Amino acid sequence: IFDTKNDDKIDRGEFTYLWNNWIKLIVRPISAILVIDVQNDFICGTLDIRNCPAKQNALEVLAPINHLLETIEFDAVFYSYDWHPSDHVSFIDNVHLRKFHESSPVPQDEAQLYDTVVFEGDPPVEQKLWPRHCVQNTWGSELHEDLKVLENSVKIYKGTNPEVDSYSAFWDNSKQTDTKLAAQLRLRGITDVYVCGIAYDVCVGATAIDAISSGFRTILLDDCCRGVDLLNIEKTKETVIKNHGVVVNSDRVKDMVE
Numbered sequence: 001i002f003d004t005k006n007d008d009k010i011d012r013g014e015f016t017y018l019w020n021n022w023i024k025l026i027v028r029p030i031s032a033i034l035v036i037d038v039q040n041d042f043i044c045g046t047l048d049i050r051n052c053p054a055k056q057n058a059l060e061v062l063a064p065i066n067h068l069l070e071t072i073e074f075d076a077v078f079y080s081y082d083w084h085p086s087d088h089v090s091f092i093d094n095v096h097l098r099k100f101h102e103s104s105p106v107p108q109d110e111a112q113l114y115d116t117v118v119f120e121g122d123p124p125v126e127q128k129l130w131p132r133h134c135v136q137n138t139w140g141s142e143l144h145e146d147l148k149v150l151e152n153s154v155k156i157y158k159g160t161n162p163e164v165d166s167y168s169a170f171w172d173n174s175k176q177t178d179t180k181l182a183a184q185l186r187l188r189g190i191t192d193v194y195v196c197g198i199a200y201d202v203c204v205g206a207t208a209i210d211a212i213s214s215g216f217r218t219i220l221l222d223d224c225c226r227g228v229d230l231l232n233i234e235k236t237k238e239t240v241i242k243n244h245g246v247v248v249n250s251d252r253v254k255d256m257v258e
């Protein structure tokens with residue numbers, strides 16, 4: 001094929017065909033899908049994102065995610081759970097349990113839902129205040145009953161430390177402890193990570209960014225996500241693209257996964 005004297009006799013169509021197959025054999029993509037936080041509280045419970053600024057309906061992720069899980073043979077499937085103890089730092093009704101740091105933009109007795117405050121600590125911790133949600137072993141923290149859950153899938157629990165929030169399914173927000181998700185992906189030889197779920201601009205975005213920095217080719221499934229704030233959803237997509245991830249609709253996946 002690399003015969004330069006007879007270069008003009010080479011069948012370019014044949015060459016391209018062989019080349020594509022060699023590439024696929026050499027670097028066969030091994031794919032995982034991460035289904036992020038498709039839990040009752042975000043869909044129809046205490047942190048129903050229909051009440052958030054973007055007014056999106058998280059129920060709409062179920063059909064496209066289920067369709068993918070039914071039609072695409074991913075090499076691994078992971079479901080993450082936001083899984084908080086009752087005294088979790090992110091709950092507005094828990095602000096009285098801790099002291100605010102002097103640098104907090106909002107004083108302790110004036111803190112409102114969705115404010116970002118700073119708690120005392122070493123170092124002080126910045127935290128957005130959410131309604132109580134996804135408390136461990138409650139209905140609100142269960143996956144939605146209409147979500148397809150595959151056998152042999154892996155469940156990842158995050159936000160279990162009462163003092164630290166965890167948006168990403170890889171790391172807590174202070175990057176102190178990891179969930180072992182990256183190790184589990186590497187153990188399976190995963191090269192490509194598809195990310196979908198709720199909330200687009202919070203846990204899905206943080207997970208996609210960490211997937212990229214953990215070295216995985218990362219594909220964000222735009223139509224399989226719903227979020228809190230439209231501007232932040234746009235910023236999430238921009239950040240993923242800027243960091244060499246891709247954002248696609250789920251109808252593209254069948255051509256990307258063998």
Ligand code: VGL
Pocket residue numbers: 037042082090130167198199200202203204
């Ligand atoms: C989430 C807010 C608080 C999420 C979790 O799953 O996106 N959002 N905790």
Ligand code: ZN
Pocket residue numbers: 082084090133134159
């Ligand atoms: Zn949470």
